[in-house]
Amino acid sequence: xxxxxxxxxxxxxxxxxxxxxxxxxxxxxLGGLLLEAADGGLxxxxxxxxxxxxxxxxxxxxxxxxxxxxxxxxxDICKVLPAGPVACAVDGARLSVTGGDARFGLSLxxxxxxxxxxxxxxxxxxxxxxxxxxxxxxxxxxxxxxxxLPVLTGIRLGLDGTTMTLxxxxxxxxxxxxxxxxxxxxxxxxxxxxxxxxxxxxPARRLTEIARSLAGTGPLRLALDHGSIGFExxxxxxxxxxxxxxxxxxxxxxxxxxHAVAVTGRAPLxxxxxRVAVVAEGDSPVQLTFDxxxxxxxxxxxxxxxxxxxxxxxxxxxSLTVAFNPGYLLDALSSxxxxxxxxxxxxxxxxxxxxxxxxxxxxxxxxxVKPLV
Numbered sequence: 001x002x003x004x005x006x007x008x009x010x011x012x013x014x015x016x017x018x019x020x021x022x023x024x025x026x027x028x029x030l031g032g033l034l035l036e037a038a039d040g041g042l043x044x045x046x047x048x049x050x051x052x053x054x055x056x057x058x059x060x061x062x063x064x065x066x067x068x069x070x071x072x073x074x075x076d077i078c079k080v081l082p083a084g085p086v087a088c089a090v091d092g093a094r095l096s097v098t099g100g101d102a103r104f105g106l107s108l109x110x111x112x113x114x115x116x117x118x119x120x121x122x123x124x125x126x127x128x129x130x131x132x133x134x135x136x137x138x139x140x141x142x143x144x145x146x147x148x149l150p151v152l153t154g155i156r157l158g159l160d161g162t163t164m165t166l167x168x169x170x171x172x173x174x175x176x177x178x179x180x181x182x183x184x185x186x187x188x189x190x191x192x193x194x195x196x197x198x199x200x201x202x203p204a205r206r207l208t209e210i211a212r213s214l215a216g217t218g219p220l221r222l223a224l225d226h227g228s229i230g231f232e233x234x235x236x237x238x239x240x241x242x243x244x245x246x247x248x249x250x251x252x253x254x255x256x257x258x259h260a261v262a263v264t265g266r267a268p269l270x271x272x273x274x275r276v277a278v279v280a281e282g283d284s285p286v287q288l289t290f291d292x293x294x295x296x297x298x299x300x301x302x303x304x305x306x307x308x309x310x311x312x313x314x315x316x317x318x319s320l321t322v323a324f325n326p327g328y329l330l331d332a333l334s335s336x337x338x339x340x341x342x343x344x345x346x347x348x349x350x351x352x353x354x355x356x357x358x359x360x361x362x363x364x365x366x367x368x369v370k371p372l373v
Contacts, residue, residue: 001065144170151245260316
């Protein structure tokens with residue numbers, strides 16, 4: 001195998017495929033990246049037991065072939081290569097990498113021990129890569145971090161007609177985002193066959209990495225079967241295994257019944273929460289008191305206190321006081337892109353729903369806590 005390629009292009013391809021490599025693995029070949037040169041292109045592939053990644057880029061292929069090398073070592077080499085053309089060739093039991101006056105040699109791993117990459121599941125449809133990346137980022141903040149409850153560390157991905165629903169919860173908050181997508185088969189009329197619905201849970205960390213890495217690539221093809229999900233765009237293909245189980249449904253939780261609604265600017269509220277939360281230690285909450293013309297934020301006890309007032313409108317009540325864990329509140333507020341937020345409030349110690357407007361596509365449910373004394 002022998003090929004020539006720009007150092008920047010090689011580094012990007014190796015970095016993209018190396019995302020799925022395990023940090024530690026009892027199977028040494030799983031720490032490898034498979035390089036395949038043929039027909040004027042280079043394919044770089046990596047996998048572990050949970051995920052796979054493959055990317056194809058242009059290269060000047062002088063001799064077709066395949067080589068398996070330690071992925072993270074190759075990435076380290078790529079990062080220090082001089083800018084410009086790079087020549088790579090298999091020389092005996094090594095892969096030589098030459099850029100400018102620098103030359104590296106990497107031992108080859110046994111190709112026969114490397115498992116076959118998983119096939120891409122059945123194509124379900126396409127979604128805009130940028131919209132998808134934004135939506136994943138909106139809900140990922142609410143995903144759990146406790147591996148003792150694996151399903152809560154995932155993001156629900158639901159497909160129903162032309163609507164995709166992403167949702168995540170750690171039992172203390174619940175984020176939901178809807179967006180349009182284009183199913184491979186058009187939804188049928190009532191009683192007629194159409195696009196298949198789906199309801200799966202994808203590991204949040206993996207899905208966030210995938211969405212970020214594919215942002216800006218245009219139409220993103222989504223593939224899905226009973227055990228894995230895949231994405232493909234612009235010469236890049238990746239798969240990851242699904243989590244077992246289902247997230248609790250959010251429909252009833254989000255139905256607040258009779259409630260008050262406060263409307264205020266997102267950016268000023270985020271900055272104010274950050275400011276007053278400086279004195280909120282431990283479980284100390286940030287308190288918000290709405291009185292119809294503004295909202296008074298307060299945090300701290302006794303000598304260490306902070307407060308700030310912002311403009312806000314309130315309907316459904318003359319005044320209302322709620323308090324939140326400052327970290328959860330900031331996660332929720334910062335996940336929105338809208339200039340103005342609507343806070344649907346039941347009262348102290350009850351559910352509160354943050355939205356990007358009436359009938360908005362992004363909703364984040366929080367539990368309020370006991371207000372400051």
